[in-house]
Amino acid sequence: MTPHRLSRDEARRLAVRAQLLDADRPGDPVEVAEQVGWIKIDPTAVIAPCEHTMLWARIGEGYEPAHLRKAVERDRLLVELDGAFHPVSALPALLVQLRRHAEHPRATEWLAVNARFRTEVLARLRAEGPLLASAIPDTAEVARSNDSGWWSDNQVPRMLELLSYRGEVAIVRREGRSKVWDLAERVYPAAPEPTPEEAERDIAARRLRAAGVAKHSAWTPVHDAGEPVEIEGLKGAWRVDPEALAALDDDPGGRVALLNPYDAMLYDRPRLEAVFGFRYVLEQFKPKPERRYGLFAHPILIGDRFAGMLEAAVDRREGALHVQAVHELLPFEEEEREMVRAEVLDLARWLGVPLTDTSDV
Template identity: 25%
Template sequence: MKSLSISEARKLVLLSQGLSPKQLKGHALSKTLSVFCRLGYVQIDTISVVQRAHHHTLWSRNQDYRLGHLDQLVADRKVFEYWSHAASYLLMDDYRFTLPRKLAIKSGVENHWYRKDPKLMANVLSRIEIDGPLMAKDFESQRTNKNGWASKPTKQALEMLYMQGDLMISERRNFHKVYDLTERVLPKGIDASVPTQQEHGRFLVFRYLKANGFGTLAEMTYLLKGVKAQVKCVLEQLLESGEIEKIIISDDEYFTCSESLFLLNTRLTRKHARILSPFDNMLIQRNRTSTIFNFDYQLECYVPAPKRKFGYFCLPILWDGKLVARADCKVNKPASKLELMHLYVEPSLKERDAFLAALAQELQAFTKFNQCGEYSIQKVSYDFY
């Protein structure tokens, strides 16, 4: 069984994730699509302290990325919205692999957040069939919760129809979902056959390994419902056939494949800094980030203010093949300024001047990406543990 050093493991992750800066081929939009082909999905998030996570994750891998690219790829039916481990944009070519979950929800095998109202769902579906694509605000209904926080029954019906596959998101308008019949959104010729358990398991294994280099069963099935047993079975079959193999990293066993290991022959560009989204694909599994990168990270916007250690929306920073800093920052729109309220540099970082020079270059690009004219760093800490 092969062993990888922790440095080799980090290199493999970064190369698999497309976070080693290199020139992508094609025009700007095709580069964005190529990022999707590498990652498989990009998580959607509503927080807009800086550019939203789905834009940020794509920009981190393609600095020719433009905010209109996602809308264009949705309009071109190259990507679509559904769930990975969370709400995400997915490759349209992978559409059929969302069907097992949709059918499980539709049949009642898998529960969703909302209770089904078959009559209301039928009425909503009929309305869209007749009137065309609609948003939640196009339906009249009262909230069922007197405190005002529960979503409207028609919104719940729309989401149930979306999650079970009768509706898809045809576009977003000012970030609001526009729902349409699935058959009107799917492009012609798309494979809409339901995969077998083995096909689905193989897809989950190889999609994960391509995007991440190596992984465990738990990592491959992270927050995915009802698939662990079938993925475990497929892993055993793939090991027996030699399509994947086991490796050792810091005494822990992982699965990988020759295609991933071949990346180790590629040079890793180390001297460029990268400011990452808290919802970046590389970071979303915090235990993995801690194990491989020795970087304990928590998004503290969900933590009460008095208990925050690093701030409301602290962004991890990658440099020299490692996670070496984090910055609590926000966009000050009236001033057109990107404000870094506090930059925390890991005490273990030795080449501070070289890092700060690389960060300054990245901050210039990040400022422009956030549609700001300038940035400021208000405070820097090197010893904060």
Template identity: 30%
Template sequence: MRIEAEAARRFLCERLGLAGPHWADATPLSRLGMVQIDTIRIAGGRNHEFVLSARADVPTRGFDAQVYGPGGFVEQHYPVHLVRSAWRRRFMEGMAHRAQRYRIAGMSDAEVAALEARVLDHVRAHGPAKARDFDSLRVPGGFDTLKATTIALERLHLAGRLQIAGRSHAFERLFDLTERLHPDACEPVVPGPLDEAAVADLARYALEVLRLATPDALVERVQHHAGPWRGDARKERLRTLTHAALDRIGAVPVEVVVDGDPVPHLVLAEDLDALRAAAEGDAPAPDEPMRIVPPLDNLLFDRPRFARLFGRRFLFEAYKPRRERSFYFAMPLIHRARFAGIVDLRLVEGRRLMVERLEAVPWTEREALRVALHRLAFLVGAERVSAHARIDGAMRKAVIGRVTGQGGARG
């Protein structure tokens, strides 16, 4: 099957929940399979909260209740992300490998076992606990030193004895017993090899996350899911095992024509109808809402794909020196499955959503941008949208105003 880049964009946005009307709630979020968590709080939310707001009419502050509460996702550690609960076991096998090597400096195995038992007893008696609920000697670890109990919590999480029940108001992890959160899956997690079956599962998960991937991008994602620190996760080995698993996982080759050149990609057989619909269907509806997409969104998990299909190279510049960056928390604008610009936002005094920087393509519709900004302002609890003086005068005038609801009506 061969499709044009435009159809590939439509398909990708539809599969990732960035096309059509916004969801009424977070229920369809499980379609994504994985959501990356980030600690940076900007414009009234964090990356994962904006992943939700780009798709659903749910306030950013409601993310935990929508995602942790129902148990459809579990939080994993490398990197910090939420994955479908059904995938937990395979991801935890990789984490168990890491737990074996995560030592507590200056403590014997017996002392570590006693400390972990004390931590488990506390959680069993008092419910979900965070690191600062414990007091113990600090030992080498992290950037400098960590409490021994903090490392014990980490070890118990990696080993599958504890799970993340949610986050505190200060974004601290709340650890609870696996047997309490997942009573049907609380048997000890034993480190397993990355054999053919394990790689096939991870390849399936990776393609469910990416939805459309080149063979190389799929291998990179498999390595990412397995944990690139593992000795048996070398890329060439995974390439061989992933290629051998393609038929088993239902991966189908397609060609995406980019600037006249066909580029090999893979999709799941179950997605072929959606791919054909994107290729043969009508153009997106004129009133399709513009999406404000966070920098670690699923759409950007494969940044070369984003550059290839959307015609824009994207960089996450938050960790670059200020003098070297154009944006801080750059959020791409996607409208009708096309790149419409990049915006950098900041929440001022909890009341104003400030447009710090804006780079819009010539065809960007001002009213659609206004509605998107006012909708996001509403979801983060802001009362007004304002714009820095550096923003183009006509565009600035078009987007500022009082927030009266998700429709972006002028105030």
């Protein structure tokens, strides 16, 4: 079919609206996850953990962490899998795709030599119900190497993670930051299993819906989902979500959003630079002398422009949100400066702490 044509401004508006970062705010975590696709879980809490700041940035002051717990633990409308919360509607396709990880030759070999260990883990969960990994004995006969340093020597968390990719166990809740596991059949709803081809199409369509407009890549594998589109000044074969395109003229307008560095909006770095002209580098792992904007600076979205970086942190001992700087990547107008300040104040109120502002905003 003949490609649609979009200006760069229109492409940015589509992307912002697809991520629920325009003036029309969603109502709850399930609505966010259905549209955005996934809510990243990360314990880094310079301000607050990613799963909560992602939801606050979209829902606003009405969001409380208890809403996420209810959706996951009681209503079972969201599931934790592979480091993120996903809508339960995506679960069948996700499990088909994740099973490929569990079928990697090294994973298959490790499971084979630890067949008794696997059986003992599943038997303990079946007999005792939901358990922390620490409550399950490590009886592995062969340990996996720990060259990366990301794992402890305890093989139980590795086994549970691998079995979750196979759809045999599931995370039922968290106690603090620790996962509580159970048999998947007691957590997940019964649903038909799609074929690999159906699963790939479903996930590609969800990715494109979450992006609004994207180029198929390793960052955002949309394949041939949606419809072709040409974006003014950009090369390559782009795809657009037809429903988002049809609603382009219904744009409710923009607002200010403060984004956690692990927010889904920031994930596809090449798209971020191509469409928004924003080259984002997380400085968390840079030596301090090489940082320009701070350890864990939050990008500031004003309308459809990445206009600044918020350098701030919660001081746990003092119980206050300290703002060291608001770095202007693009010059703020006075009205924009007031909007940013209002959003930072809203952030402090949501956190339940006073604001200590040493910046010029």
